[in-house]
Amino acid sequence: MKKLYCSFLLLTFLFILTACNASDEGKNPIDKEGSHATSNDNVKPSVKGVKNVDVLNTHGSIEGVERMKNFYDNLQNGISSDLRIVHYTIEGDPIVTDLNYKEDTIKVTYDSTRDKFGSGKITTVICNNLLEEVNPTNTSYIATGCSDGFFGMDEILEIEYNLARQDLFELELKYGEKLENEVNTKTEEVTKVINSKETRTTSDFQLSTQVKQEVFKRLVMANYLGDLDLKTTCQSEESRDYYLKVYINGGDREYHWSSCDQGSDGVKFTEIAEYVIMQSEMEQTENPETVIQGYILQVKDDTLLVGVDLNIFDYELLKDEIQNTELDAYVFDFISLEGVNTEEFKIGDKIEAVIKGSITGSNPGRAKVEEMKKQQPVESIVP
Structure with missing residues (x-):
């Protein structure tokens, strides 16, 4: 599918979506009627009128990244696999892409029959390979050696996490038994409880652009705009709680979970939090390369x-x-x-x-x- 480079309307739409606030119930501001995004490993995306969806791309908020990665890994190891991807159009219509890998051949089937403004056809191309290309601000999966398409290639899925295209991105992270520690890039302060009698506060704190870019990438890969399954209670006495508030463009998102949460979402967010904590304890280079x-x-x-x-x-x-x-x-x-x-x-x-x-x-x-x-x-x- 050829990209539309002058996509002002799409960029404006994405800005509006990411600027939306999440409600206390953690609803996804970009969910549409008939679709419900969740990152729970055992629950696949639900799309009205489409069964067995593995990956859902809702205007850049992508659920099921792990399934895309697993399909690619299976292909690398010669394991026959199937994958169903749904992309929503700007108007909210689902376009289905089915991938079938078997015996060194990838069959790519496009179904646009649900797209009111599309061709309304089902087409199939045969490709030889699938490429995973990772860049600092995006990751792409591209079918190559195809019987049709531009230059024998077709872009199956692109995951974009370009922080430079956001107007605002700041973090407020609290952690500890009683959320007593805090890393806040908005107020530029770090507060850490050393012991029961000593609390240390650092002012004028900033994370480097490179670190912020990495955090943003991890959040996108964790589908942070989705309806996440995060747990705050468990039986472990050694766990600590986390509270994360992400300020993005004109809105914000809030997350609360415990380190004992071993679900897919909990593990990803704990890794993100620990990465931020680790970086807050390191000297940030004033003039990085x-x-x-x-x-x-x-x-x-x-x-x-x-x-x-x-x-x-x-x-x-x-x-x-x-x-x-x-x-x-x-x-x-x-x-x-x-x-x-x-x-x-x-x-x-x-x-x-x-x-x-x-x-x-x-x-x-x-x-x-x-x-x-x-x-x-x-x-x-x-x-």
């Missing part, structure tokens, strides 16, 4: 134009048409890297670069390179 990753789209003199955090499918779509199109027409970020020995690189290389100083301007930004290397070619990790 800026590292960018992406595909080279143009080579000119000693300058490279790089599409930041593109996947291979995005690159193939962009590499030709970008020559005659203004960069502002796309939702992607671009950067011109200067001071590069261009003889060592070519269009289509996926690179990772450490920036010298700061990035100036936007679309494309401009920066000088301190160090740059090619990444492992995508083709070499296709099964």
Whole structure:
């Protein structure tokens, strides 16, 4: 499915969704009538009129990431598997994608018969492989070697967690037997109880951008906008409680659970909380290295134009048409890297670069390179 780069309406819609507050009952602000998202391992997504859904993509809030990952792992190990993915359209209609892997062949079936504004057809393509491409701000699953589709590829699922596209992202984490400790990036304070007589408070505390990006990624992967199954009571006497409040854009979300919660959601959120706690105890680098990753789209003199955090499918779509199109027409970020020995690189290389100083301007930004290397070619990790 080809991406619509000038997707202003979709981006506006996503902003409205993430800005919604959750109620005390923990309802998902983006749930629609007839669908109920939950991350419970034993309960699959429920979509009106569609049975046996494994993965549900509700405008970027994705439930069932583990099932997508398991299907990919099974394919890597030659284990026959099936997977059903549902993507909601902006209008709220479900489009079904069925994957069937058997004997080194992936059958991809698209069913748009429930989409009022779609083709209303069921189509099938045969592909040879499935690629998992992980970037700093997104993870994509792309079918390759297909009998149809753009460049013999089809993007099955993209999980985006680009913190830079959020207007606001702050955390308030309380933890302990009585939630007596706190890490708060909004008030820029860390409070820790040392013993019964001593409490230590640190002011002007900030998490680095890289750490915040990692926290946001983990929250997205944990489907933090979904209706989660978090438990606050258990029999263990050594457990501690957690309370997490996430401020996102114009809204917030609240979560309360115990470390003894061994359910899928509880384990994920405990790992997120412990990661934040660990980072709060470490010295945050004031001027951390800026590292960018992406595909080279143009080579000119000693300058490279790089599409930041593109996947291979995005690159193939962009590499030709970008020559005659203004960069502002796309939702992607671009950067011109200067001071590069261009003889060592070519269009289509996926690179990772450490920036010298700061990035100036936007679309494309401009920066000088301190160090740059090619990444492992995508083709070499296709099964």
